[in-house]
Amino acid sequence: MKKKSIAVLIITNGPGELSTWVRPIVDNLNKINCSYKINERLNYSLNLILVPCPNATGSEYKVAKSWNKFEVITKAETFWKLIIWPYKYAKWPQKGIVIFLGGDQFWSVLLAKRLGYINITYAEWISRWPRWNDIIAAMNIKVKKNIPKKYRYKCQVIGDLMADITTNNEISLNLKAEKFIALLPGSKKAKLSVGVPYFLEIADHINNKNKNINLIIPMAPTTTISEYLYFQSDQNRIAKYYSSKIKHIKPIKNSIFKFSIETSNNTKIFLVNKHPCYEVLQKCDLAITTVGANTAELAALNLPMIVVLPTQHLNVMNAWDGVFGILGKISFINKLFTFITKNWYLKKKKFFAWPNIKAKKFIVPERIGNISPKQIAEEALFLMENKKYLKRQKGYLSKQRGETGAIKKLAYIIFNSIKRLS
Secondary structure, three states: OOOOOEEEEEEEOOHHHHHHHHHHHHHHHHHHHHOOOHHHOOOEEEEEEEOOOOOOOOOHHHHHHHOOOOOEEEOHHHHHHHHHOHHHOOOOOOEEEEEEOOOOHHHHHHHHHHHOOEEEEEEOOOOOOOOOOOEEEEOOHHHHHOOOHHHHHHEEEOOOHHHHOOOOOOOOOOOOOOEEEEEEOOOOHHHHHHHHHHHHHHHHHHHHHOOOEEEEEEOOOOOOHHHHHHHOOOOOOOHHHOOOOEEEEEEOOOOOOOEEEEEOOOOEEEEEOOOOOHHHHOOOOEEEEEOOOHHHHHHHOOOOEEEEEEHHHHHHOOOOOHHHHHHOOOHHHHHHHHHHHHHHHHHHOOOOOHHHHHHOOOOOOEEEEOOOHHHHHHHHHHHHHOHHHHHHHHHHHHHHOOOOOHHHHHHHHHHHHHHHHO
């Protein structure tokens, strides 16, 4: 690592946080610094710390490295070694900041204490360790109110980072005359094992009833075509429950869609491997998606959605958070978790999709249970034929989006913190 006076370490985990939180924050921070005269710019290094998380895909390191924005990137599997021997990975400056942007908030507190750095935590729903946080950037006033009074002075309400999702106006898409449904089967292996065969069958049912609807899959940056081929094959034990298979995947020349899937039932699905592809999603009429951070992205784009969680395969969906994800990979514990999830957690938890959690009511449909692809396809077709329901959902999503500016506010909090340490 080049010698810099201040180290900025960003802690994160999965692909959603990496693309929608980390990258915009880094870009804004650098933009603020570059707005100053050369001799007035702050001298800091940007570093990315990936933490252990069952929601990660394993490709986060490769994606982050391709951005050429960080001086040091540590892989999730080396996190504990980093905690024990931090100077093995870099000659960290004496002063620095650890910023939490995904994963478990405890990891950022632990690393900050280990290095003697200050800690900034973005608290989306709750601030878990306010006593050890130096600065808390809260999504809303509710997060702040839930912090013990003696620590509230540390908290600033900045808003929802997801509300700052913007499209690339330089790309013009002439898709107005066509109908599009986006399919989001997930980006993590645990979800793809179910999502790929399940969503392929949804696509076949939709195409069988209405061949005028175009189907697209916006691929996550951490997902590859080979993974789609793997999870629809006999190597994936879930695939045997579904009849839809991929016949071939072909590249498309001179198109915004780089590849197309053709199923064994002759259904064509366009793949978009540009990320983010918000300008494409905004042209869609509807999205069918798994639960997760993608529901927040879709909500920020005001794209109506159907959120799907087929519980018939919970035993292989080990995408648990924190220590439960690690324990969930142990066979007998996983079976226990599956039982608890089906018989208690799914019944107790009211909402799973981000817009519903935020609104505390159903504004997008959640289909959770032993739901078949055919049922989801039929609901999607009904909505496409009755646009008034899509228009109503779009209005609800618009009201929940909130004001923009959170990304810039957090970038300034980081910038001013660096300034104080300089």
